Amino acid sequence: MIVLDLSCDQEHRFEAWFASNDTFDAQLKAGLVSCPHCGSGQINRLPSAPYVQTSSHSAPAKPDPQAIAARLVEALRAAASKSEDVGERFADEARRIHYGKAEERPIRGKANHDDMIELIEEGIPVLPVPPDKDDLH
Ligand SMILES: [Zn+2]
Numbered sequence: 001m002i003v004l005d006l007s008c009d010q011e012h013r014f015e016a017w018f019a020s021n022d023t024f025d026a027q028l029k030a031g032l033v034s035c036p037h038c039g040s041g042q043i044n045r046l047p048s049a050p051y052v053q054t055s056s057h058s059a060p061a062k063p064d065p066q067a068i069a070a071r072l073v074e075a076l077r078a079a080a081s082k083s084e085d086v087g088e089r090f091a092d093e094a095r096r097i098h099y100g101k102a103e104e105r106p107i108r109g110k111a112n113h114d115d116m117i118e119l120i121e122e123g124i125p126v127l128p129v130p131p132d133k134d135d136l137h
């Protein structure tokens with residue numbers, strides 16, 4: 001797709017999208033191009049160079065670290081929400097699963113800092129999940 005700067009005989013300037021220059025020429029000859037402001041079919045192409053459309057009309061946005069972090073948190077919460085909430089029993093349950101004494105399944109729950117460290121040192125993968133926004137009120 002290309003976008004062309006056009007103007008009519010009333011000097012209304014506007015942009016229009018075309019598949020290619022050839023398409024524009026063909027549509028202009030066929031009288032299919034008209035001014036959106038006054039409807040005039042007397043269209044001139046302005047000398048500005050057409051540019052090729054990329055994925056976005058505007059310049060690509062720079063990655064926003066906060067947005068990326070927010071997305072990660074959302075992903076963690078989504079994963080956590082599919083797990084079984086074992087509450088205060090989290091550390092015990094994580095051990096039981098790790099040592100094959102309980103059914104293997106994703107769990108979530110509350111663990112204090114020491115529990116987390118112990119679990120990690122025992123080789124049990126645990127991931128801190130930020131509290132829900134609701135919990136912060
Ligand atoms: Zn016009």
